[in-house]
Amino acid sequence: MIEATELTKHYGAKTAVDGLTFTVRPGRVTGFLGPNGAGKSTTMRLMLQLDRPTSGHVRINGKEYGELTEPLRQVGALLESRAAHPGRSAYNHLLSLAASNRISRQRVRQVIEMVGLESVAGKRVRGFSLGMTQRLGLAAALLGDPPVLLLDEPINGLDPEGVRWIRQLLTGLAAEGRTVLLSSHLMTEMAATADHLIIIGRGRMLADIPTSDFVAQHAGSYIRLRSPEAARLRSALTARGIQVTEAGDGTLHALGAELEQIGAVGRDEGLIITELTPCTASLEDAFIKLTADAVEYRGGITEASR
Amino acid sequence: MSSNTVPAVLHSEWIKARSTVGSLVTLPLALVISHGLALAGGLSTRNAIDSGSNMLASDFNPINSGFNALLYGNLAFVVFAVLVFSSEYTSGMIRASLAAVPTRGLFYLAKLLVVAAVALIVGGTAVIASFLITQSALGPHGASLSDPGAARAVLGGVAYVVLINVFPAAVAALLRSTALTLGILMPLFFVVGPALGTISGTKPVAQFLPDQAGMRAMQVTADSGELTAGQGILVLLLWTLTAAAVGYWLIRRRDA
Incomplete structure (x- = not known):
């Protein structure tokens, strides 16, 4: 110890x-x-x-x-x-x-x-x-x-x-x-x-x-989605309580959902899904973010105490 | 209350002292230099006396000349003594050493003691052997150990060689650098000290330098105003104790 x-x-x-x-x-x-x-x-x-x-x-x-x-x-x-x-x-x-x-x-x-x-x-x-x-x-x-x-x-x-x-x-x-x-x-x-x-x-x-x-x-898993009808897919998923964020590269990230669930939504709505990939957020990114925040936080303190 | 037993730390330091290339090279080198020069010095002096050369110093004394070679052999001894401490710092070994022996005073004193023991055994042998080699090379002009003052001069030489190794070791522990320590001590011992010791104007002061004072211990004669053998060794002892005390104080306080 x-x-x-x-x-x-x-x-x-x-x-x-x-x-x-x-x-x-x-x-x-x-x-x-x-x-x-x-x-x-x-x-x-x-x-x-x-x-x-x-x-x-x-x-x-x-x-x-x-x-x-x-x-x-x-x-x-x-x-x-x-x-x-x-x-x-x-x-x-x-x-x-x-x-x-x-x-x-x-x-x-x-x-x-x-x-x-x-x-x-x-x-x-x-x-x-x-x-x-x-x-x-x-x-x-x-x-x-x-x-x-x-x-x-x-x-x-x-x-x-x-x-x-x-x-x-x-x-x-x-x-x-x-x-x-x-x-x-x-x-x-x-x-x-x-x-x-x-x-x-x-x-x-x-x-x-x-x-x-x-x-x-920090490393919540998510599913990366690609579809020619991204906007409709997004609203269909959101309507079913699945949280969706738009990634910068033209893909959608679905949080807290199973692959099968999303596949079923595509079938029900008649939407084409061209990519359906389970992903894990990088721990390294979370770590860098955590330590970078600390640096900013310290900077703020120093500024305030002047 | 210390972290390790005294014999264990001495054993550890002895293993370190015997297991580096530095000591395997410097110690035999010191013996070769001092014995070789003792023989060469003795032979050439005998030759000078026999041929009635006027190059011979008027105050020639066979006992004194028996130690001339020691000065040069000492050069290698001093390198060994300095490396014992400075290599710990230059290699980063000091951190492993202090993690193993966190009672720093114990670590420090054990190291000095090992230097002193090696100097006593190897250096002492060199002193006695150089003396005997010089005397036998001098042949009929040589002195013997039973001559008045000879045995005392040889003992003085052994004391000198021990202290003149412990002193640089302590200085190396202060400076924590091989280059810096040798850069200060080598010129002091081999250039500045001998030079100032020869000039009559600076001699009264120069004789208090560690090496100049210590070398008085091997002289059988002392002119007025010169340190006697006993005083000389005492001055060197004082230098050594001061350096060791400062080193002891510092190693217990400094970040490793």
């Missing part, structure tokens, strides 16, 4: 994190979403006390990070992709981290195997691809078999197979009752992986919501 309370961080005049309060619960994957520069990485650094908060605090399983004993056994973190000495081998990198927390060599070999780096474990990190570096970072996070995992953009640089692998791994870890927080700026990726979403923009909380609710609210 991770609890942030009124967490705030200023870097000089810049506010990176602005009064964030949230709880990350165990047993599920929580997605930490926001556009680039929203404050995700800063928040994660604050969790590990790499940076000190300007005000507020964040606790992991009831304690500040610095109060944990042998913290790698309690919290595993993947921060930036480049967090290893380029001249050191992957094995020695992990071994040095493991030693400080009295984690065995056997476990080091085990995590190397888990992330699939056996063949390059003795090689210097300098030559690693971004994907291999990410796997190394993940191995470091898993070293202490921790009940809490913090992963900053873990899918960066992974190929599609790697993305699927990490998704299964994280879902599995959450199912074991662990707390899993992963950040991303990709809405669709999060929708596929996370059970719960924390969305921030410009350091501020925008939404703290179950993924299914967010999808239901």
Whole structure:
């Protein structure tokens, strides 16, 4: 469990994190979403006390990070992709981290195997691809078999197979009752992986919501229609209580109706329907709209307070 | 109350120190340079004495000359000591390190201690070996460890080599940059210090610079106005403790 309370961080005049309060619960994957520069990485650094908060605090399983004993056994973190000495081998990198927390060599070999780096474990990190570096970072996070995992953009640089692998791994870890927080700026990726979403923009909380609710609210399904007699089709559907909007591209979008229903209307009214496609609104669009609104809202506040 | 046990953190830092290319190159290089120069210096000095050359300094002392080579071997040692800290920052490793050991004072002191231990073992060996190589190359003109002041000078040399490595390590932790640290210390140790130390007008002040003061520890003679061996090592110790204290204070407060 991770609890942030009124967490705030200023870097000089810049506010990176602005009064964030949230709880990350165990047993599920929580997605930490926001556009680039929203404050995700800063928040994660604050969790590990790499940076000190300007005000507020964040606790992991009831304690500040610095109060944990042998913290790698309690919290595993993947921060930036480049967090290893380029001249050191992957094995020695992990071994040095493991030693400080009295984690065995056997476990080091085990995590190397888990992330699939056996063949390059003795090689210097300098030559690693971004994907291999990410796997190394993940191995470091898993070293202490921790009940809490913090992963900053873990899918960066992974190929599609790697993305699927990490998704299964994280879902599995959450199912074991662990707390899993992963950040991303990709809405669709999060929708596929996370059970719960924390969305921030410009350091501020925008939404703290179950993924299914967010999808239901923002990605309502609709049916795209095309007809040479669009106006008549529209009024016929509206007369039967089906909400219809006109899309810019000459198609109609029907909300809250089944395909069969619309087909039947066409037959009853003798109308030609040339396209009848079930669609899902893009989550990415909903996400961009949500975060863009936040920016405008903040702009308004600043204007008013002058 | 600290996050990790002391032996565990020392073990971790030892693994780091032995597992980079930097240390695998700089440490053997330091030994090769100091031993090679000790042999060359000893042989050429012997040759100069035997041929009655007037190029020989009037204050020639075989014990003192046993440490001349050390200065150059030290160049490589200092690079090693600086890299121990600066590479953490330049590579981003510092974030992984501090996540593993959040008690920053412990992390910092363990690193300094590992630098000191490596300097003591590798550097100490280099000091003693260079001294013995120079003396045997000097042949009949050489001194032996049992000569008055010789053993004390060698011990002074070992103390010097330990402190002259810990000091740059602490400075690197302050500056968090390899280039900046070496850019300041290398000229200071190898150009500015020796130059000012030779000019009679600046010598009284220059002898308080860390390397100039520390090198007094290996001298068996001290002219009036010069730091004695004991005073010299004390001045270097003061530099080192100050840098280490500032570094300790800063690492506990700074964002990583």
